[in-house]
Amino acid sequence: MNATNRGLNRLFLAITGLLLIAAGAVPLALALVPAVASQWRATAKDLASGAPAWVAQPTTGKASALVLGVAVVAVILVLLLLVFMIRRGGGRTGAAIEHRGESGTTRIDLAVPRSLLEEHLGSRDEFAGVRIASYEVRGTPMLAISARCRRGVSPAAAAELIGRAVTDLERILGTDVPTLVRLSGGFRLGRAPARAV
Amino acid sequence: MSTDTALAKRVVRRELHSSRSGAAVLVALLALIATAWIGTESVLAALGQPALLLTPAAMAAGVRGLATVPAAGLITAGAVLVLLGLVLLVLAFGPGRRGKHVVTGPTPTVADDAVLASSLSRAAADAARLDPDRVVASVGRRTATVRLTPTTGVPVDRGAVQRAVAEQAAALNVQPAVRARVVVDRKGKVS
Numbered sequence: 001m002n003a004t005n006r007g008l009n010r011l012f013l014a015i016t017g018l019l020l021i022a023a024g025a026v027p028l029a030l031a032l033v034p035a036v037a038s039q040w041r042a043t044a045k046d047l048a049s050g051a052p053a054w055v056a057q058p059t060t061g062k063a064s065a066l067v068l069g070v071a072v073v074a075v076i077l078v079l080l081l082l083v084f085m086i087r088r089g090g091g092r093t094g095a096a097i098e099h100r101g102e103s104g105t106t107r108i109d110l111a112v113p114r115s116l117l118e119e120h121l122g123s124r125d126e127f128a129g130v131r132i133a134s135y136e137v138r139g140t141p142m143l144a145i146s147a148r149c150r151r152g153v154s155p156a157a158a159a160e161l162i163g164r165a166v167t168d169l170e171r172i173l174g175t176d177v178p179t180l181v182r183l184s185g186g187f188r189l190g191r192a193p194a195r196a197v
Numbered sequence: 198m199s200t201d202t203a204l205a206k207r208v209v210r211r212e213l214h215s216s217r218s219g220a221a222v223l224v225a226l227l228a229l230i231a232t233a234w235i236g237t238e239s240v241l242a243a244l245g246q247p248a249l250l251l252t253p254a255a256m257a258a259g260v261r262g263l264a265t266v267p268a269a270g271l272i273t274a275g276a277v278l279v280l281l282g283l284v285l286l287v288l289a290f291g292p293g294r295r296g297k298h299v300v301t302g303p304t305p306t307v308a309d310d311a312v313l314a315s316s317l318s319r320a321a322a323d324a325a326r327l328d329p330d331r332v333v334a335s336v337g338r339r340t341a342t343v344r345l346t347p348t349t350g351v352p353v354d355r356g357a358v359q360r361a362v363a364e365q366a367a368a369l370n371v372q373p374a375v376r377a378r379v380v381v382d383r384k385g386k387v388s
Contacts, residue, residue: 001208009221010289016224017285024278030264031271037264044261067239067253074236081229088218137204151329152319155300155308156370163304178201180208183300183308186315 001135001144001180003091012084091135097175098141110134113143113169113177120165121145126153128185142178148185155183205305212307215293224285294338298371308371310336317343317365317377324361325353331386334377341366341377349385 029036047055054065097108114132121130128148134141145166149158162181170177234249235256242253251259263271298313300306314334321343322329334343343362347353359379366377 001211004216004218006211006214006216006218009217012221013217013224013285014289016228017282017289020278020282020285022282024275024280024282026275027263027266027271028275028279030266031268031275040264044264048258048261067242070253071236071239071243074232074239077232078229078236081225081232085222085225085229088216088222137208140201140204142204142208149312149315151315153312154316154365154368155298155306155312156302156368158312159300159302159304159306159308159370162306163302166304178204179304180205180212181300181304181306182212183306183312186309186311186313 001091001137001142002089003136004088008084091137093134093136093141095141096134096143097173097177099175108173108175112173116169116172117145117165120168121147121162124161126150126158126161137178140178142180144180144182146182146184149183151186153185158183209299209305209307213295213297213299215295217288217293220285220288296336298336298369298373298375301370301372313369313371313375314341316369317341317362320361320365321345321358321379324358327353336375339373339375341375342380343377344380344382346382347385349387351385353381355379355381 030040031037057064059065059068094110095107096110096113097106099106110132117132118130121127126149128150130148131146133144133146135144136142143166145162147158147162149155159181166177166179238248238251238256239253241248248255296310297307298310300308314336317336318332318334319329321327321334322332322345325332325345325347327345327347331346331348332343334341343358345353345358358381359377362377362379366375369375
């Protein structure tokens with residue numbers, strides 16, 4: 001539930017995929033279609049003997065205008081790719097609730113639900129660990145409760161348990177708390193330790 | 198309960214599908230290395246410095262000479278590139294489902310398939326009076342398989358286990374619902 005732009009990820013993969021297919025089609029056509037190969041050879045010969053000045057004549061050092069253009073484009077692309085790679089994840093907030101009213105904004109810090117829920121749910125045998133975070137989804141904070149279930153715990157029972165805890169929290173805070181529950185765990189976590197009575 | 202339904206739908210959908218961040222970052226990194234190399238060679242050429250691997254002029258000559266490369270090499274290179282491109286297209290347009298189910302209820306809840314499997318195998322182990330380690334379950338989108346290894350000489354009541362597992366599968370309350378199949382290993386184990 002972080003703020004990663006997933007559409008952009010898929011668009012980027014699609015564009016790169018199409019570019020790779022186009023790049024692969026060139027050698028395939030050269031090998032399989034004789035007309036393409038002979039045309040390629042003819043053009044190559046023309047270019048080698050009489051290329052336009054901006055391709056062949058060095059303007060700076062040994063680089064022609066074309067090479068300088070390529071360098072500029074490469075720098076821009078590198079920057080864009082860096083921005084694309086860095087801008088993922090994010091969206092976490094320190095607020096659990098934020099109400100914007102006419103008279104001002106009411107904000108409840110994440111620490112409040114965190115201490116209430118972690119204390120309440122962390123002591124249950126069903127869970128080996130509970131983590132509370134808050135993400136901003138479309139402008140409103142949303143609580144993410146991630147619980148690691150012990151072996152054999154029914155997800156329906158776990159969901160109900162956490163749902164009840166959230167209802168209690170809402171009663172204490174006197175407001176709705178948008179929540180997403182994530183249940184993980186299962187096999188790798190043993191059953192709750194037996195306790196002597 | 199209280200979570201706005203449009204919001205809940207959105208976060209649950211994002212939870213159930215891969216973000217494709219890993220693939221996108223990997224491809225971006227490779228593209229970045231390639232463009233950085235071409236950019237560096239161009240700048241080195243402009244400064245009149247020796248090239249790292251190839252000068253821009255040598256790259257251009259290579260492209261011009263492509264038609265003289267033997268056909269086998271061209272076909273291999275082309276096929277590899279097209280295949281890689283197809284893999285990326287599948288990543289871009291495939292659903293990218295993760296092994297998770299939605300637990301229906303008032304609070305939007307998403308559970309890993311391992312949690313469902315663990316819960317089913319516990320029901321099977323209890324019904325068969327077996328050690329939980331003797332039961333393995335795997336959960337797909339709509340089906341689950343529970344596999345029991347009985348203790349040698351102690352028969353397992355397959356019908357009872359099947360009933361218990363079906364009951365538990367219904368009680369999981371997940372979307373899409375899973376139908377469980379019980380397999381009892383022919384050969385038992387000495388405990």
